[in-house]
Amino acid sequence: MKARGIETHLGRKIVRFDADRVVTEGGEFAADLILFTPGLTGPAWIEATALPKSAGGFIASDEICRVIGFERTYVVGDGGSFPGPDWMPKQAHQADLQALAAVANVAAELEGRAPTHRFKPELICIVDTLDAGILVFRDQQRSFTLPPLGPLHTLKAMFEQRYISVYR
Ligand SMILES: Cc1cc2nc3c(=O)[nH]c(=O)nc-3n(C[C@H](O)[C@H](O)[C@H](O)COP(=O)(O)OP(=O)(O)OC[C@H]3O[C@@H](n4cnc5c(N)ncnc54)[C@H](O)[C@@H]3O)c2cc1C
Incomplete structure (x- = not known):
């Protein structure tokens, strides 16, 4: 700036x-x-529950997406507060990774195994400027931002169509 x-x-x-x-x-x-x-805050309804809250009012989770202090109870996505790097985003991609871990852990518990699946902290974002896209990437090892590239706008549009088609 x-x-x-x-x-x-x-x-x-x-x-x-x-x-x-x-x-x-x-x-x-x-x-x-x-x-x-x-700024983001957690959902208001948490106040009326016994769920553990982070300082920002989100549902407090451990590193395997399990609600702290609750058995066989998991949280994923924007409503949760997870241990990890301070750059960890509240992003749909991050929510997806958390959901994969939580589902694997629920399945493990149903089969009598210990839940051990962790999610990967990862930020992937294409900032769409309509005529180009700027890729921003960060994980525990790497962090980079690409310059605006035309094909990335098209790629984001294709990804969106494919992603949403599952729900439509
Ligand atoms: C403007 C904007 C742009 C974004 N762009 C991107 C992007 O480009 N890429 C990306 O990865 N992420 C992006 N995000 C972030 C992404 O949208 C969120 O991280 C993601 O939607 C989180 O998913 P979630 O399922 O945890 O929560 P949500 O998608 O918020 O889903 C929660 C759902 O619960 C419902 N709900 C709430 N309270 C109740 C209740 N009491 N009873 C029943 N239902 C309830 C809500 O209506 C909502 O449908 C963006 C967010 C915003 C605001």
């Missing part, structure tokens, strides 16, 4: 939005257009 001359205001709580400015606890700055993305 700095290299592109974009000023950042990090770690300061937003006090309010005015029509032409953003006011934070650490000062204010003018804005022509304000786009606000609220």
